[in-house]
Amino acid sequence: MPDVMRWKNAAVLALAVMAVGCSSNSKKELPPNELPDIQEEVRLDAQWSRSIGDGQGELYNLLTPAVDGERLYAAAVNGEVVALDRLTGDKFWEVELDLPVSGGVGAGYGLVLVGTLKGEVIALDASNGEEKWRARVTSEVLSAPATNGDVVVVQTQDDRLIAFDASTGEQRWIYENSPAVLTLRGTSSPVMTNRMVIAGLSTGKLLALDASRGIPVWEQRVAIPQGRSELERVVDIDGNLLLSGGNLYVVTYQGKVAAFDAESGRQLWNRDASSYVGLAQGFGNVYVSLANGAVESVDERSTTSLWSNDALLRRQLSAPEVFSSYVAVGDFEGYLHLLSQVDGHFVGRKKIDGDGLRARPLVVGDWIYAYGNSGKLVGLTIR
Secondary structure (H helix, E strand, O other), rough: OOEEEOOOOOOOOHHHHOOOOOOOOOOOOOOOOOOOOOOOOOEEEEEEEEEOOOOOOOOOOOOOOOOOOOOEEOOOOOOOEEEEEEEEEEEEEEEOOOOOOOEEEEEEOEEEEEOOOEEEEEEEOOOOOOOEEEEEEOOOOOOEEEEHHHHHEEEEOOOOEEOOOOOOOEEEEEEEEOOOOOOEOOOOEEOOOOOOEEEOOOOOOOEEEOOOOOOOEEEOOOOOOOOOOOOOOOOOOOOOOOOOOOOEEEOOEEEEEEEEEEEOOOOEEEEEEOOOOOOEOOOOOEEEEEEOOOEEEEEOOOOOOEEEEEOOOOOOOOOEEEOEEEEEEEEEEEEEEEEEOOOEEEEEEEEOOOOOOOOOOOOEOEEEEEEOOOOOEEEEEEE
């Protein structure tokens, strides 16, 4: 898989990291597990489907749609950005940016936000798609910009955090970080509150800044690099950060899954884990798509594993999402799987896109949205 890592242009290491589930000294990579037969308990019904440009493209992009109110916003690598009615799939507007979009979509406070491989952040008017402003940053943008209505904050591939005035695009502040020597291709999206912006770094650290001034509020290390080689010491935070009920949840590659008090940065618990896509939370449990393709449920109170489903090993899973009483996750063949939150057994499955499902499923109420790698965007419900 091309362009997965950055390290002194040593492309051979890209294959080593993205051979998920294999250790650095594996002699032979095992093939992805074949899909097991399941007893279908619920059915995923597609209510509408749209094709969005070139989708994720050939690089390892993670363009995830966003919902604000009753509108769903999606972007494709070729620069197509659309606004849809989330219930019908009807199109409100579409724009062609003619730029390689690689970070998105952020939406809220009347803005639709995307970042590009050319190091630009673009803000569109959510009502009609007209460009409100664009700004230059220090390197490519591989995750969705975030906003609290006052500032727009973007995290660049070189681990800088840059804030812009949400109305004008004027730069407010920049916070410099030194990235790890060897990193996965990608960054997590910043999480914003009215007061703070929180980001996960390639060094395995969490950083909270004052959103208006860019001054550090707290910093915590989630994972400590271990091993003799740079490959073994990769502890990127690439998966989505999750803020829920005042707690911040995070998982690193080759490190930890952990929970922190978002205001103080105090660590609440941690457990060994490795993921480059992220996690979900519900029913007092945290659900993680592990790097080897297993899906694990962790009890927040005891930090013990309640269940682990390893039927999808090496199937390059998306981040999980909680949907009703289930956990939804996509795979490299384009299947959307539903697992029981109670014990992790399969309850449903639907093929979405033959090119794969890399982006995290998006859940709003009793709807789930799946965005395939080829650009197929589907709105589904269950029965």
